[in-house]
Amino acid sequence: MGYTPELKELIKRVEATRPARLEMARRGEHYPPLSLEEREEVLRKYHPDYQKEGRRIVRVGPNKGELFQNEVADLLESRSMVRPEKVDLSEADYDTDVLIIGGGGAGTAAALMATDHGAQVIMATKLRHGDANTMMAEGGIQAATQECDSPFYHYLDTMGGGHFTNRPDLVAALAHDAPLSIAWLEELGVMFNKLPDGRLDVRHFGGSCRKRMHSAGDMTGAEIMRVLRDEARNRGDRIRVLEFSPAVELLLDEEGKCAGAVLFNMETRECYIVRSKAVILATGGFGRLHIKGFATTNHYGATMDGVVLAYRAGVGNEYLYSTQYHPTGVAYPEQNVGLLITEKVRGLGAHVLNIDGEQFCFPLEPRDVETAELIREALERGKGIVTPTGRVGLWLDSPMIDLLHGEGTVRKELPAKFIQFQRHGIDISKEPMLVFPTLHYQNGGIKINEHAETSLPGLYAAGEVVGGIHGENRLMGNSLQDIITFGRRAGARAAQYAKSGVRIKRLTLDHVVKFEKELEEAGVENPIVAPILLPDYSTEDVRGRRWMDGVLEAE
Amino acid sequence: MAEGRPMQAQQTQEMKVATGDRPILPEGARTVPIYIMGKRYEVPETLTIMKAMEYVGYKFVRGAGCRGGICGACSTVYRKAGDYKLHFGLACQTVVEPNMYLTQIPFYPANRAVYDIEEIEPTADSVYELYPELFRCVACNNCTKACPMGVEVLDYISALKQGDIARAAQLSFDCIQCGLCASRCMGELPQYHIAQLARRLYGKYIQPRAEHLKKRVEEILSGKYDAMLEEVQRMNREELEKLYEEREREPDLTPPGAWMPKDIRYL
Numbered sequence: 121m122g123y124t125p126e127l128k129e130l131i132k133r134v135e136a137t138r139p140a141r142l143e144m145a146r147r148g149e150h151y152p153p154l155s156l157e158e159r160e161e162v163l164r165k166y167h168p169d170y171q172k173e174g175r176r177i178v179r180v181g182p183n184k185g186e187l188f189q190n191e192v193a194d195l196l197e198s199r200s201m202v203r204p205e206k207v208d209l210s211e212a213d214y215d216t217d218v219l220i221i222g223g224g225g226a227g228t229a230a231a232l233m234a235t236d237h238g239a240q241v242i243m244a245t246k247l248r249h250g251d252a253n254t255m256m257a258e259g260g261i262q263a264a265t266q267e268c269d270s271p272f273y274h275y276l277d278t279m280g281g282g283h284f285t286n287r288p289d290l291v292a293a294l295a296h297d298a299p300l301s302i303a304w305l306e307e308l309g310v311m312f313n314k315l316p317d318g319r320l321d322v323r324h325f326g327g328s329c330r331k332r333m334h335s336a337g338d339m340t341g342a343e344i345m346r347v348l349r350d351e352a353r354n355r356g357d358r359i360r361v362l363e364f365s366p367a368v369e370l371l372l373d374e375e376g377k378c379a380g381a382v383l384f385n386m387e388t389r390e391c392y393i394v395r396s397k398a399v400i401l402a403t404g405g406f407g408r409l410h411i412k413g414f415a416t417t418n419h420y421g422a423t424m425d426g427v428v429l430a431y432r433a434g435v436g437n438e439y440l441y442s443t444q445y446h447p448t449g450v451a452y453p454e455q456n457v458g459l460l461i462t463e464k465v466r467g468l469g470a471h472v473l474n475i476d477g478e479q480f481c482f483p484l485e486p487r488d489v490e491t492a493e494l495i496r497e498a499l500e501r502g503k504g505i506v507t508p509t510g511r512v513g514l515w516l517d518s519p520m521i522d523l524l525h526g527e528g529t530v531r532k533e534l535p536a537k538f539i540q541f542q543r544h545g546i547d548i549s550k551e552p553m554l555v556f557p558t559l560h561y562q563n564g565g566i567k568i569n570e571h572a573e574t575s576l577p578g579l580y581a582a583g584e585v586v587g588g589i590h591g592e593n594r595l596m597g598n599s600l601q602d603i604i605t606f607g608r609r610a611g612a613r614a615a616q617y618a619k620s621g622v623r624i625k626r627l628t629l630d631h632v633v634k635f636e637k638e639l640e641e642a643g644v645e646n647p648i649v650a651p652i653l654l655p656d657y658s659t660e661d662v663r664g665r666r667w668m669d670g671v672l673e674a675e
Numbered sequence: 676m677a678e679g680r681p682m683q684a685q686q687t688q689e690m691k692v693a694t695g696d697r698p699i700l701p702e703g704a705r706t707v708p709i710y711i712m713g714k715r716y717e718v719p720e721t722l723t724i725m726k727a728m729e730y731v732g733y734k735f736v737r738g739a740g741c742r743g744g745i746c747g748a749c750s751t752v753y754r755k756a757g758d759y760k761l762h763f764g765l766a767c768q769t770v771v772e773p774n775m776y777l778t779q780i781p782f783y784p785a786n787r788a789v790y791d792i793e794e795i796e797p798t799a800d801s802v803y804e805l806y807p808e809l810f811r812c813v814a815c816n817n818c819t820k821a822c823p824m825g826v827e828v829l830d831y832i833s834a835l836k837q838g839d840i841a842r843a844a845q846l847s848f849d850c851i852q853c854g855l856c857a858s859r860c861m862g863e864l865p866q867y868h869i870a871q872l873a874r875r876l877y878g879k880y881i882q883p884r885a886e887h888l889k890k891r892v893e894e895i896l897s898g899k900y901d902a903m904l905e906e907v908q909r910m911n912r913e914e915l916e917k918l919y920e921e922r923e924r925e926p927d928l929t930p931p932g933a934w935m936p937k938d939i940r941y942l
Contacts, residue, residue, distance in 0.1 A: 124721075251740040251748060265888050268925055268934055271900045272941035275907055280919040288908040296904055299891045309792060309875030311844065311882065315931065318883030322931045329922035331931060337848055342745050346852060347878070350871050354789050364736060386736050415696065419741040455723040455768055457696070459743055508704055508721050544770065654736070657697045657729040 122545030124508055127452070127554075133477035134515050134552050141479065142523055145469055153482040159489050166492035166500070168412045169443055179642040181635065182436030191409040192440060195428050198650035199636050201368045202382050202391070204629035209371070212380065212395035212627070216242045216360075217618040218611070219381060219396035221367040221426065224252025225341070225600070226583025226607035227402035228348040233611030234400075235358040239618050242394060243352070243359060244383050246366035246403075246421045246653060250349045253404055253419055253584060254603060257341025260333040261604070262597035263298035265320055269330035271295035278598060281327040282591025287438070290589045293570040294598065294605050301604040302334060310347045311336050325596045326463070333597045338536055341600055365392070366425060366653055369632060370399065370433045370579070373625040378433065378578035380627065386653070395627060397618035398578050400610045401426035402603075405562035405584035408655045415449055415458035415511075416559040425651035426585040430566050432635045435574045438587040439564030444594055447490035448472075449558025451513030453544045458558045461537060463487075465516060465553075468533060469524045473515040473552070474503035491557040498556065505554060513554035522549050561599065563590050572610035578622070580614045582606035696726065696742070707773040724751055724766040724777060737781040744768040747853030750823070753777035763821045763855050783854035785865035790872065797880035799838035806869050809835060811862030818856035818866055824849045828856045828866050835873060843870060844877035887932065903941055 123131065144150070154162065163170045168189070175187050178196050188196065218234045220227045223245025231241045243249070264274040274295035279286050302320070306312060313321040313335050322331040336343035352359050367381040371393070380395040403426030407418025416422070427437055448465070450456040466472070466483040472490075474480055474497050481493040494514055498504030504512035521530050530549035531538050541548045564587035572580045583603040590598060639647050656663075663669075706717040711728060718727040725739060740748030749766035756774035766779060788805035795801050803809060809832065818828035831846035847870035856866040894900070907915070923936040936942075 247740060248748060251746055255746045256741045256743055265885070265891050266931055267887060268932075268936055268942070270903070270942045271895070272903045272907060273922070275904060276915070276919055276922065279915060284912050284915060292904040292908050296895060296900060299888060299895060303888050303892045306885065306888065307879065309877070309879035311848065311874055311878040312885075314882060314885065316883075318885050319887060319932055320885045324925070324927060330925045339745060339849070342851070343848075346871060347875060350875060351792065353787065354792065356789065410696075417743070419743075419746065420735070420739045453770070454721050454726060455770060509719060509726075510704075543768075654734065655696070656734060657726070658732050658734065659697065659730060662730075662732040 123551065127505070127507070130475060130505055131551060133475070134473055134517060135477075137473070137477040138517065138520065141471055141517075142520060145520065145524060151471075151479045151482050153485060154489065159485070162492045162496060163488060166495045167488055168414070168445065169441065169488070174412055175441075179644060180638045181431050182434055183431075183440075186441070188441055189411050189443070191411045192406065192424070194648050195409070195424055195650045195652070196431055197639060197644045197647055198428060199639060199647040200432065200632045201384065201649055201651070202629065202632065204632050207382065207391070207393075207629060209393060209627040209629065211393070213392040214242055214394040216240050216394065216396045218242075218398045218400065218614045219244065219394050220400045220402060221381060221429075222252070222402035222404060222583070222585070223247075223249040223361065223363070224402060224404055224583060224603070225254030225345055225348065226603035226610070227400065228345070228352050229604050229607030230400050230402060230582060230611030230614070231352055231359050232348065232355070233608045234615040235355050237612055237615035237619065239615035241359045242362060242396065244362045244365045244367055244381070244394070246364070246386070246425070248363050249352070249361050250345050251419060251421060252345065253407075253422060254341045254345045254600070256417065256419060257600050258338050259325070260323070260335035260340050260597045261302070261344070261600035262332045262595070263302045263334060263601060264295065264330070264332055265299045265302055265334070266322060266331065269332055271298070273330055274298060274332060277328055277332075278595055279591075281595035282593050284591070285439075286591030287588035289570045290568070293609070294589055294602060297605040297608070298601050301601060301608065304608070305344060305347070305604065308347050308351055310344055313337070327595050344600065344604070366651065367429060368651060369629065370429050371395070371627045371629065372433060372631055374628055375625050376577070377622070377624070378576050379624045381429075393627070395624055397622050397624060398580065398614035400572075400614050401430060401566065401579065401581040401585055402583045402607065402610070403585050405565075407559050407562070410655070411443060411559055414445065414557060414559040415451075417446070417449065417458055417460055418559070421654065423652050423655065424562070425653065426581065427565055428651045430574065430576075430579070430581065433576055433579070433631050435576050435579060436567055437565055438567045439592060440562070440587060442563035442592045443559065444561035444563055445488070445491045445557045446560045447487055447494055447557050448516060448555040450553070451511050451556040452507045452554040453546065454507075454509050455544060456540060457511065459540075460558065460560070461516065461553060461555055462534070465518055465521070465534065465537070468521045468529070470520050471517045472555075473517055474501075475505050476503065477515070494555075494557055504556075507554065511556065513556045515552040516555045517552045518548045519550055519552060561594055563587065563592060563594055568606070570609075571613045572606050573613065578617065580610040582610040697729070707771060709771050710774070710776040712778050713776065718771055720771065722771055724753075724764070724769050724771055725749055727771045728766070738766065738779045742767045745851055747851035748781060750780045750783075750853040750855045751777055752780060763823055765823045765853070768823070780855070780858060783858045785854060785857040785868060787865060787868040788872075792875060792879060795876070797840065797876040799835065799840060801876070802835055802840070802869065802872060805872065806865070808862060808864050809869060812836065812864055813861055815861050817859040817861065821855040821859040823853065823855060824851055826850050831870055831873070832864065832866060835869065840873050840876050841881050843873040844881075847874060
């Protein structure tokens, strides 16, 4: 494996310019950063969040009149998979206190708390229980657990990181509950990194004033997820998990309360009716929409389902226009595409270069600016490197690190990255990496209050599917904390509500009929069918040969 | 979006680039033959097994998860032409090789014992009681050979047989619960479930507890921070920015718990 001969030939251009660039770096000189005006311009023209192109006004629903990325707008203006007139709502296939839609960290935390409060739970999940972005979170989880820290500073750091656009009530809830969440996880048996006396080991992160990042090896999310899932499995008498059964529509009752969902068995293509006193949406984010064609760090099922379901039931969203991109995702080798390469690589002195081995940007601009500059160089100026699988990337000259800081620095400072590339025949201490911006996180989502309640009685939401906690920019380690804090709050609240004597009346899909009528009246032509559930990665060639599909779609 | 929108290259340029997770074959790209469950397909070299299967038209329902090598959804067994040896890997992490014969094992049935984490004694006997099959292990080491994460499966099973829960917890930490170990086990052990039990016992009962965390929880529950958090929510942007600018930064090199800031009003 390793680089192909063609790519190796191109690497020679990087090596040719390296001595002069190293000299420059040793003199403490660097490629000039952009002025504030230039920053604004490159963001405006090339950052997916700022570009006018690729966005449009949504014409229907609770966020009517607001601007969204096309891919998001298409889903907000989508029609249902379910034909309401064909659905028999007179009898439910399942009856429960709390229905949780989504089997990741937020959903599972909610399930455990709901059972603690005496509720019977059904958890419906699109893939397997635990298939979620939670599993992939490597970095850690924030909480003010140390004496020099407090929820006050957690609040302050989070607001500053979000450029003070965050919802204060949600941030206060996060900061308040964060240590409680860590204690809860410790109680469940999560193996946090600790000092020998039991003190939690903590680290700094971008934007922190106190060391607040807790971790479990370099797989914190996976450790949390597998412990929560194990506990849910121990409570199989109270938590029934329905895998490969995503919700495709919410159900209301005739009084307008949320009262269940239509589930779709992806293996048999049957639908089921779940009647539930309370419903929690915990379906995660939208990375797999590949907004503007970006690769993503997200898991296979991250397709914005919950936002779509809530939208048709009249529940709007906040900050959904805001997406977190990371400037340096892997572009080669294929098996690592989209995965993160930490900012630390550039922090240690690696230059970002085009196909000619030339620098074109200051390597440590703010993330959004850096992202825009890479996009401009590769796509507008045509100076990107095309890989054997047709991707475009730019060089990240990691061999500079050892040359600047001494042999062995890459191995010492970037052990996981070193191994990850070595596995595929690339020694990043000797050969540069190919990178391109990658879609990382859905900053916005369903509007909730600090109790994880939505505007629809009986409907709750938690995790990446909600918006407001991170404002327009999320700090590292706050996503794992947010799924636990708001997952716990949602589970407890939903169970209390379900046990408070709420009575479900006749079930209805009238909200779907009404929404689709609104689509028609707004002149939305050929709305797509959503939730899309899974991305389609078949090639144009294969799709072109699926002649039967055309026939079926025409009916 | 069942038709899969063809993601266009960005507005201003004509070069066709692959986007999302869908590869595009550039001109002159080499392909290799692979056999998916015995059936031959030509796929571009350098693709992973997962992307190669999608390239030829498979759409996964089972057998795909995080696509980053950590969730254990895409266990794959393969053999190479003319070679008796079985190889194991994750479809999202393993690159195709010419003439590989492969199949996925997206699920494997394995016995999982139910227990109450609050009631259980953190002893080896508890583990033996829940998983008596532990002693059916014949130390053949097939589990370790099958592990796509390089976990020393047999070593942690042996540690448990010797009653060392802490060692088993640490040795099994990188487990992604894909089930390949269990699929190859002569003794029919569910190694990954046993390891999960060991890790939870270790995390809850054996690893020392964080005393400072217990104290912080008490402070929060007593309402110590409620007024502070209310006050800070009422601040206008200017006041917040001022406080933000004035934050004291904990030094990088002091160990956790060793440093205190000058301003302790909000601690």
